[in-house]
Amino acid sequence: MDTHKKAMKCLNDYTIILRPDDNGTYVAYIPAIKGCHAWGETPEEAKSELNHVFAMISEEYREEGKNLPDDVEITVSYAS
Numbered sequence: 294m295d296t297h298k299k300a301m302k303c304l305n306d307y308t309i310i311l312r313p314d315d316n317g318t319y320v321a322y323i324p325a326i327k328g329c330h331a332w333g334e335t336p337e338e339a340k341s342e343l344n345h346v347f348a349m350i351s352e353e354y355r356e357e358g359k360n361l362p363d364d365v366e367i368t369v370s371y372a373s
Contacts, residue, residue: 325365
């Protein structure tokens with residue numbers, strides 16, 4: 294076992310995008326982690342669900358002996 298392995302990242306290590314969805318719900322996701330997204334009736338519910346999804350994905354990475362990816366830098370731009 295590699296004793297120099299990086300410490301497992303937590304949700305706070307990532308940029309979380311939270312936005313309204315087309316159907317009146319909200320979606321929360323982590324762009325750096327494929328498949329790490331969740332929906333909710335409110336922004337708070339979407340973020341709460343994202344915690345569960347992140348925990349499951351983190352466990353999968355740990356079981357496979359892989360480190361979670363690094364966060365990505367997000368640039369926000371608006372169409373004019």
